[in-house]
Amino acid sequence: MLSEETIEKLVERLVTRLQAGNEYVLREIGKTIKAIGGLNQTKAMQLAQMIKYGGDYDKIINHLNKITGINVKELDKIFNEVAKEDYEFAEQFYKYRNLKYIPFEENTILQNQLKAIKEVAEKEYVNLSNTTMIGFGIRDINDKSKIIFKGLKEEYYDLIDEAVLMVSQGKETFEKTMFRRIKELGESGLRVVYPTTYINKDGEEVNRTMRLDSAIRMNMHQSIRELHNKVQEEIGKEFGADGIEITVHAVPAPDHALLQGKQFSLDEYTKLQNQERALTYDGVIIPANEHRRKISTLNCYHKEFRIILGVSKPSYSNEELKQILMENDKGFEFEGKHYTRYEGTQLQRNIELQVRKLKDYKAIAEESGDDEGVQEARGKIKTLLGKYKQLSEVSGLSPRAERLRKVV
Numbered sequence: 001m002l003s004e005e006t007i008e009k010l011v012e013r014l015v016t017r018l019q020a021g022n023e024y025v026l027r028e029i030g031k032t033i034k035a036i037g038g039l040n041q042t043k044a045m046q047l048a049q050m051i052k053y054g055g056d057y058d059k060i061i062n063h064l065n066k067i068t069g070i071n072v073k074e075l076d077k078i079f080n081e082v083a084k085e086d087y088e089f090a091e092q093f094y095k096y097r098n099l100k101y102i103p104f105e106e107n108t109i110l111q112n113q114l115k116a117i118k119e120v121a122e123k124e125y126v127n128l129s130n131t132t133m134i135g136f137g138i139r140d141i142n143d144k145s146k147i148i149f150k151g152l153k154e155e156y157y158d159l160i161d162e163a164v165l166m167v168s169q170g171k172e173t174f175e176k177t178m179f180r181r182i183k184e185l186g187e188s189g190l191r192v193v194y195p196t197t198y199i200n201k202d203g204e205e206v207n208r209t210m211r212l213d214s215a216i217r218m219n220m221h222q223s224i225r226e227l228h229n230k231v232q233e234e235i236g237k238e239f240g241a242d243g244i245e246i247t248v249h250a251v252p253a254p255d256h257a258l259l260q261g262k263q264f265s266l267d268e269y270t271k272l273q274n275q276e277r278a279l280t281y282d283g284v285i286i287p288a289n290e291h292r293r294k295i296s297t298l299n300c301y302h303k304e305f306r307i308i309l310g311v312s313k314p315s316y317s318n319e320e321l322k323q324i325l326m327e328n329d330k331g332f333e334f335e336g337k338h339y340t341r342y343e344g345t346q347l348q349r350n351i352e353l354q355v356r357k358l359k360d361y362k363a364i365a366e367e368s369g370d371d372e373g374v375q376e377a378r379g380k381i382k383t384l385l386g387k388y389k390q391l392s393e394v395s396g397l398s399p400r401a402e403r404l405r406k407v408v
Contacts (some may be wrong), residue, residue, distance in 0.1 A: 010078050014071045018213050021067045022190045023363045036147050037162040037174050044167045048160045051088025051270025068129040079118045086231045093239040121223040128192050136188040137209050149193050179370045205358050223392045225296045236306030241310035242267045244305050247302050248316050251342040256293045261316040332395045344395040351388045
């Protein structure tokens with residue numbers, strides 16, 4: 001079966017393309033701002049009209065659509081690889097039951113199931129990447145606590161109009177206003193707006209948005225886990241599985257720490273997923289907990305494997321599972337505070353996100369001619385990378401170099 005590290009690398013290939021697309025959009029916007037700022041008002045207005053009606057926006061959209069097409073094709077390959085690895089892992093159970101093991105490519109039922117799952121996942125990916133659903137989250141000029149979502153085309157054209165207006169007010173005013181605006185765009189990055197809303201702390205209904213790269217990463221991991229679990233369910237029916245084993249992480253989230261590595265009968269696992277009291281196969285009671293997330297949902301990286309109870313030896317002994325939890329709780333000291341290793345991973349993810357935002361800011365600042373902005377971003381990135389290196393060293397957690405590549 002594919003390791004979490006391998007799956008992470010496969011997903012990161014898709015996300016890296018999206019990040020490159022995000023940077024491309026920001027650089028194109030930066031070039032436009034710089035071009036307008038170097039003209040008088042009349043010529044700036046003429047250039048603005050040429051940009052709006054000359055296909056510049058379409059060029060950006062075509063670039064993003066090309067990335068989506070490449071990623072969908074690669075997603076298809078990833079799904080095939082995951083399903084095949086899972087199926088071949090289960091061969092031992094077919095042999096135990098004296099059942100005929102049909103090669104992966106010839107298993108028509110499994111292939112049809114896989115096709116249906118892939119179609120749903122690929123549709124979800126395309127929906128997330130739909131250029132009518134992506135744009136920028138900009139702080140309200142009158143209320144900095146509020147974020148206003150503006151579609152890509154709307155923000156691009158509004159920015160052009162604002163740049164033309166600022167040209168008439170002189171270079172100093174132009175740079176002050178436009179460099180503030182590009183910083184906002186850089187900090188936002190391309191975002192996806194979801195069709196759902198939520199009520200914020202002020203009781204206001206607002207759109208759900210997330211950085212596009214973060215949304216795709218989360219969606220891809222979830223889709224792969226769903227694929228794995230559905231394939232497991234299908235082949236489990238074929239070989240007569242009567243139990244489930246949950247995979248193990250070195251740094252589990254608190255609500256799943258006592259569940260990982262455990263085996264459950266199918267009935268007890270259903271109780272577990274319904275947040276009810278459940279009993280492990282070796283007799284450990286898992287109390288009811290209404291706050292416990294279901295396995296493989298809500299950004300949980302655990303997966304379930306269909307097994308034959310009493311035949312499938314647990315991948316980890318109880319002593320090994322206890323040692324993992326002890327190492328996690330032992331944690332480390334960082335900047336005068338104690339953290340569990342799980343909390344350390346959250347710190348890493350936060351720094352990675354801040355670096356990506358600064359990388360976006362640096363890209364658009366470079367193209368728009370904001371030299372001060374470039375130096376500011378570089379300085380902050382250098383500080384964060386130093387902090388990230390120190391955090392990884394004291395915590396013993398592996399740095400995710402692929403998420404911080406080429407950022408200075």
